Amino acid sequence: GAGVSQSPSNKVTEKGKDVELRCDPISGHTALYWYRQSLGQGLEFLIYFQGNSAPDKSGLPSDRFSAERTGGSVSTLTIQRTQQEDSAVYLCASSLGTSEREQYFGPGTRLTVT
Amino acid sequence: GENVEQHPSTLSVQEGDSAVIKCTYSDSASNYFPWYKQELGKRPQLIIDIRSNVGEKKDQRIAVTLNKTAKHFSLHITETQPEDSAVYFCAAIEPGKSTFGDGTTLTVKP
Numbered sequence: 001g002a003g004v005s006q007s008p009s010n011k012v013t014e015k016g017k018d019v020e021l022r023c024d025p026i027s028g029h030t031a032l033y034w035y036r037q038s039l040g041q042g043l044e045f046l047i048y049f050q051g052n053s054a055p056d057k058s059g060l061p062s063d064r065f066s067a068e069r070t071g072g073s074v075s076t077l078t079i080q081r082t083q084q085e086d087s088a089v090y091l092c093a094s095s096l097g098t099s100e101r102e103q104y105f106g107p108g109t110r111l112t113v114t
Numbered sequence: 115g116e117n118v119e120q121h122p123s124t125l126s127v128q129e130g131d132s133a134v135i136k137c138t139y140s141d142s143a144s145n146y147f148p149w150y151k152q153e154l155g156k157r158p159q160l161i162i163d164i165r166s167n168v169g170e171k172k173d174q175r176i177a178v179t180l181n182k183t184a185k186h187f188s189l190h191i192t193e194t195q196p197e198d199s200a201v202y203f204c205a206a207i208e209p210g211k212s213t214f215g216d217g218t219t220l221t222v223k224p
Contacts, residue, residue: 103148
């Protein structure tokens with residue numbers, strides 16, 4: 001079946017512009033995660049959704065970052081007034097729901113801020 | 115919050131040798147410990163996982179051990195092959211939060 005998809009696959013934007021990244025989880029997966037991976041680095045946890053609810057937003061790096069999920073499915077991560085340090089690969093993952101379940105990752109969106 | 119430390123950061127072994135990667139975590143609320151393999155330019159993929167009520171799990175050449183008391187878990191790969199070369203990440207998962215280690219770059223020399 002279809003896996004997790006993300007769009008766009010690559011995004012180049014100018015410093016100060018807003019960007020919106022999209023994640024389509026596996027159908028039926030109630031849990032959705034966003035991560036940021038800088039070049040050669042580990043995965044930095046950003047936010048978790050259970051259904052449409054994100055109970056803890058403290059992982060978001062700054063108030064320029066926001067995320068939402070609608071209909072228990074698609075999620076968008078928005079970065080306002082992008083900075084060069086926002087350049088990274090943004091990965092989305094989904095799982096069946098509880099914490100003890102495999103997370104399936106999408107291919108990521110490579111964001112470059114010039 | 116949770117803190118996961120992973121060692122070593124790089125590991126080079128000869129084909130056929132074993133490789134061991136170790137992780138420690140700090141938050142006793144973590145109850146699920148997956149290991150992911152990430153090849154260059156690819157997405158992370160689960161290779162093995164262990165839950166907090168289990169001490170050891172094995173899948174062919176790959177095994178994971180968990181010591182809840184000491185808060186550490188390890189990945190063991192036996193009979194390594196060149197295709198095992200990749201970056202390996204451990205993670206400690208608790209309800210609503212995932213914390214990953216910084217990764218280990220494993221190189222298997224033929």
